[in-house]
Amino acid sequence: MSILTKSGVVLIEQPGGPEVLKYETIDLAGPRSNEVLIEQKAIAVNFLDVFFRSGRFPLPAYPAPIGLEAAGIVTAIGEGVTSFAVGDRVAYYATTGAYAQKRVISVDDIFRLPDNITFDVAAAVMVKGLTAKMLIRDGYAVKAGQYVLIPAMMGGVGTLLSAWAKSLGAIVIGTVGSPAKKQLAEQRGYEHVIDLQNEDLIACVNVITGGAGVDVIYDSVGKDIFDRSMDLIKTGGTFVSYGGASGWPEVDALPLDQKNIHFVQAQLNNYPGYQHKKGEAMKEVFEQVEKGIFDVQHLLVYSLADAALAHADMESRKTTGSIILKP
Structure with missing residues (x-):
């Protein structure tokens, strides 16, 4: 398979503190059948990520990907993909590997982002x-x-x-x-x-x-x-x-x-709304944004390359509200 592009990613080098998160550039192959390539615009940081990074939730092999949710734009589609097109705004959750500039992902794991929900807000409120x-x-x-x-x-x-x-x-x-x-x-x-x-x-x-x-x-x-x-x-x-x-x-x-x-x-x-990845359970969550109930005006933004700093600040309780990473 030909190499389509390069992508910055953050990997867990080994279980441990924030310092085990390493930013590097990798070669990324193009999407295969039933897959799309996403250029990610906003990536969520969750406390669950800390459990994976620390080894509290063990992973089968290292270096290991990290992160569960992000939002971005489809930039390429694989063979047979008809439900999404280049330029679509999409988001996903419950799919490991979100700490990345670009990623290839199955169309079964993504959903189309409503026009009134920004990439930043989606990453801040999904999980x-x-x-x-x-x-x-x-x-x-x-x-x-x-x-x-x-x-x-x-x-x-x-x-x-x-x-x-x-x-x-x-x-x-x-x-x-x-x-x-x-x-x-x-x-x-x-x-x-x-x-x-x-x-x-x-x-x-x-x-x-x-x-x-x-x-x-x-x-x-x-x-x-x-x-x-x-x-x-x-x-x-x-x-x-x-x-x-x-x-x-x-x-x-x-x-x-x-x-x-x-x-x-x-x-x-174990929550059905989390297991079903096509965004149906997100409707009521996004409604809270539309009603102004969720405060999404005070997001903490770090660069993807500074993921380790974001983790350190979150664990030391320096942060409030939602944290997102920007590639």
Whole structure:
């Protein structure tokens, strides 16, 4: 097969810290049957990427590709492709290898991007928005007036989840890791923001709820917060676990049974909307953008070659909201 073009890519050299992400230029063969070549315009950075990079989610061989979602323009099509044409604006998620300037991908893994959704916005909200949708619609259907605790509310998923819950009339209580992030959250209209660097989580939640506890916790932190969470959830409440940034929680059935707490393990990889890659599940996510519920005006942008720096900043909690890479 003839070489069509060259592409900058980021690969995981071996499991480890951000420094194992290496940018290099590779030869890229043209698309085969049922494939297209995409010139990528915006690439998402997700905390899931950290798990793959660190070896927490082992990969079969190294160097290994990284990244799950991006948006761009079709620049070449393979034999027999009729559903897409050169010039089409497309996006994809749940397909490894997104940290690349250009890539060849199956037409089964991409969908046409709506005209009113920019490349940057698509990369910022696809996986994170689908995660929020999974939690809000399937993990626990939050209702108006309920107390909702969202740890790491200024993270990539946290910002979208907090906004969606607030739009449904829930009373959102969020945690952040610094006074600066608390100020930012308050500027965005959140009344109940707890700075874990300077405030006591349990005491603050008890004041906000009048000691009644929260109806649901949507948690991505995991081990560091799980034990305290049992004291914060009201009897008959729900704990939805969708991540383990500090390690997966060790779930003890006894405290759950004592307060009749419903524990939900929400896994994006098992979510039908994530498995179906043609964008059907994205419609409601993009609606949140159109309604102005999702704040997509404050994206953090790094160059693709600086992917290691983006990872380092995200893990050290220097970032807020969605992070994207630009080739």
